[in-house]
Amino acid sequence: MFVRCPSCGRLYSSLIPPTCSCGEPLRIAYDYENVDVSRWRNRDKGVWRYRELLPDVNEIISLHEGGTPLLRAKLGEELGLNVFIKDETRNPTGSFRDRLITVAVSYGLPHAENGFVVASNGNAAASLAAYAARAGKEAYTVVPKLIEKCKLTQIAAFGAKIIRYGESVDEGISYAEGLAEGKGLYNVTPESNLIGLEGQKTVAFELWEELNPTHVIVPTGSGSNLYSIYKGFRELLEIGAIDEMPKLIAVQTERCSPIASEVLGVEPKAEPTKALALYVKNPLTKELALEAIRETDGTAVLVGEDELDLGERLLAKEGIFAEYASVVIVPALLKLAEEGYFERDDRIALIVTSSGLKGHYSESREKFALGGTKLKILKLLGERSMYGYEIWEALEKPLKYQAVYQHLRELESLGLIEESHRKGRRVYYGLTEKGRKFLETLSA
Numbered sequence: 001m002f003v004r005c006p007s008c009g010r011l012y013s014s015l016i017p018p019t020c021s022c023g024e025p026l027r028i029a030y031d032y033e034n035v036d037v038s039r040w041r042n043r044d045k046g047v048w049r050y051r052e053l054l055p056d057v058n059e060i061i062s063l064h065e066g067g068t069p070l071l072r073a074k075l076g077e078e079l080g081l082n083v084f085i086k087d088e089t090r091n092p093t094g095s096f097r098d099r100l101i102t103v104a105v106s107y108g109l110p111h112a113e114n115g116f117v118v119a120s121n122g123n124a125a126a127s128l129a130a131y132a133a134r135a136g137k138e139a140y141t142v143v144p145k146l147i148e149k150c151k152l153t154q155i156a157a158f159g160a161k162i163i164r165y166g167e168s169v170d171e172g173i174s175y176a177e178g179l180a181e182g183k184g185l186y187n188v189t190p191e192s193n194l195i196g197l198e199g200q201k202t203v204a205f206e207l208w209e210e211l212n213p214t215h216v217i218v219p220t221g222s223g224s225n226l227y228s229i230y231k232g233f234r235e236l237l238e239i240g241a242i243d244e245m246p247k248l249i250a251v252q253t254e255r256c257s258p259i260a261s262e263v264l265g266v267e268p269k270a271e272p273t274k275a276l277a278l279y280v281k282n283p284l285t286k287e288l289a290l291e292a293i294r295e296t297d298g299t300a301v302l303v304g305e306d307e308l309d310l311g312e313r314l315l316a317k318e319g320i321f322a323e324y325a326s327v328v329i330v331p332a333l334l335k336l337a338e339e340g341y342f343e344r345d346d347r348i349a350l351i352v353t354s355s356g357l358k359g360h361y362s363e364s365r366e367k368f369a370l371g372g373t374k375l376k377i378l379k380l381l382g383e384r385s386m387y388g389y390e391i392w393e394a395l396e397k398p399l400k401y402q403a404v405y406q407h408l409r410e411l412e413s414l415g416l417i418e419e420s421h422r423k424g425r426r427v428y429y430g431l432t433e434k435g436r437k438f439l440e441t442l443s444a
Contacts, residue, residue: 103199148359204232223289
């Protein structure tokens with residue numbers, strides 16, 4: 001791997017920003033002439049199967065990411081089209097970002113004595129939390145105030161530090177950069193460091209091996225995944241594995257459409273959407289995403305908020321539960337099919353980026369799973385240690401005294417509370433560290 005600015009000749013090694021200090025866009029390149037793709041067939045599936053086109057690392061930090069299923073869609077049969085679903089929910093933490101983080105953490109490990117940091121709207125933060133834990137390093141995650149509770153829970157479960165900053169992820173990127181400099185952390189935010197995108201591009205390699213698609217439909221927020229897939233296919237073209245690039249199709253919601261609107265020539269919007277993972281108001285990788293669409297003769301599609309439930313239901317019929325940010329691909333496919341965009345022999349790949357278990361959606365579902373009495377008990381113990389009868393008296397709704405101890409046992413089994421001390425026969429309970437972090441994620 002080598003990174004040299006084509007304009008001024010400056011070399012980059014550890015942190016590789018999207019653009020050189022002289023303003024020229026940077027590209028990570030390899031010795032393409034000596035890549036033998038036949039070697040890939042004898043290796044296990046996963047991101048590191050393609051190591052000739054990945055950065056050299058001293059140690060691989062992996063949870064067996066990549067190698068996700070490609071399923072023929074029943075919906076395609078109804079449309080008279082060849083449609084396949086790339087199910088990235090099968091990655092270790094439930095999203096495509098595991099591809100990014102395994103490479104970013106493995107490459108950054110020698111530079112991460114004090115740990116790692118990422119600015120994320122949830123998925124990359126959860127992934128970093130898991131991989132940093134695996135590497136035995138601290139993880140700092142800068143996430144927006146608008147984020148699904150389940151993602152916060154996942155991040156906290158891995159022991160990462162959560163910093164809530166700004167309304168959308170855009171605002172957290174510069175904060176993460178400052179945190180990296182101030183604390184000596186290795187920054188894996190893709191808008192600040194291109195290295196992790198090398199992992200994300202392996203989706204393209206897997207699609208080529210199994211399908212060699214003519215079209216790839218991608219949920220698009222920052223545009224980094226779209227660009228990653230483009231780079232992967234571009235490298236396959238470079239090494240002679242393919243003769244033609246597939247058309248890349250970006251899908252955004254009507255409420256937040258900075259990339260799609262430019263492609264379609266309509267007025268862009270930057271408002272919160274139920275598809276929170278796509279809520280990126282000013283994507284720093286916008287130009288890279290536009291390049292991917294333009295160079296592949298692709299297009300973009302806008303999806304309304306009222307179409308998200310339809311997308312969720314149709315994917316569920318395929319056996320896949322995806323978050324709103326992923327299900328946009330289904331109404332996008334339907335719109336393009338209705339417009340006659342595809343030919344009958346086209347091979348269309350839909351990228352499902354993240355599991356529905358990671359967070360959702362309607363206001364009724366946003367209430368945390370540990371609601372009601374258990375949540376009230378946690379809040380009481382957040383103030384001070386208490387014993388059972390004391391907790392029972394403090395609860396405002398009618399409840400049998402014995403039921404309090406059932407709640408306490410369940411909270412204790414979840415690792416959220418523990419016995420803090422005893423006075424005579426009284427057993428006092430307090431929050432564990434996990435319980436305190438748990439409560440912080442709800443009140444932040």
